[in-house]
Amino acid sequence: MFSPLKYNLMFLVFVLSSDTAIKEVMVEGVSSIEGGRKDIARDHAIKDALRKAVEQAVGTFISSETVVENYEVLSDRIYSKAEGYVAEYKVLREKEEGDLYRVLISAKVKMGDIKDDLKAIGILVEYLGRPRIAVLLEDEDIRGTIEDQFVSLGFPVVDFKTIEKNTKKDKLKAVLEGDENLAKEIALRNGAEVFVIGSSKVTEGDYRGKKVYEVAIRAKVVESSTGNIISSKVLTRKLPFDEMKAKVESAKEIANLLSDEILKNWKGSPRVVYLKVYNAGNKVKSIKAEISGKVRGVRSVNVKEIRKNYAVFEIITNSTVQEVFDDISEIDGFEVLRFEGSEIEVRYIRKKGKP
Helix, strand or coil, X not given: CCCXXXXXXXXXXXXXXXXXXXXXXXXXXXXXXXXXXXXXXXXXXXXXXXXXXXXXXXXXXXXXXXXXXXXXXXXXXXXXXXXXXXEEEEEXXXXXXXXXXXXXXXXXXXXXXXXXXXXXXXXXXXXCCCCCEEEEECCHHHHHHHHHHHHHCCCCECCHHHHHHHCCHHHHHHHHCCCHHHHXXXXXXXXXXXXXXXEEEXXXXXXXXXXXXXXXXXXXXXXXXXXXXXXXXXEEEEEECCHXXXXXXXXXXXXXXXXXXXXXXXXXXXXEEEEEEECCCCCHHHHXXXXXXXXXXXXXXXXXXXXXXXXXXEEEEXXXXXXXXXXXXXXXXXXXXXXXXXXXXEEECCCCCCC
């Protein structure tokens, strides 16, 4: 008889690196023996173990709360095809125990495939707080395709037409020519937590009498609040016959590369959330203390501005913006007025009998 505790079941055996596509896990699978068919019970126990291996792998990307909230979707889209995520497995031990059949397996799980599918169904983006993205790139076809690809992956995207409407032409031109500081300013003003700024060039060529189009795209992903560069990518692709198709395929590919970098880096980076509190009065110090004590993941709270009828707090946190908002909403005396991008506005309601 073997014990889950003795063999450290459901424990990662090794991790080659944080970016490794394969992880090896040990898990136990169990199935009941019905009609004396031990062979069928063994097969079911192995399937149970493979599913648990995949469930464990999913848990390395998202929290247990997110798993519970999305269990039905995960069951239909991920767990139901668990065997497809396992590159190989080995049965280490197996045992009949009363009317149960138990197997202990070592499985090599394809983490990259799981991550891609979590991203494709939007759960990974949702877990990371759905950072709003602005794409600032001159070529309309390439920009539009990148925006559409981000949307298809579950990211909220600030429409470029909205940015055009809110930005003077000379400033927008400077951004498209590479002014990162101005791009940061415009992204923040339009509620984008992340912005993609880049350039592209399409060159027509000839190969054995047929037109070939070379598309070169340079792009950076920058956090609006900090100005930190999350990723910088250069993509060059040659495709025959159709210029538009060459643009679209290249734009989709670089959007996928950039989204991977956002998902990898956004989770671990501290976020900056701006909280505007109306009617703060002489309670600024106590409000600051409440934020520090009642909002999870807070690294620091800074008072950025005090006016007659409001105060602005800068919250630097390891939590997602959504998690900060959820905790802010629960603070007694705060009435939420607005939540957009990385900005939250509340009204402080003084309790009766208190100044």
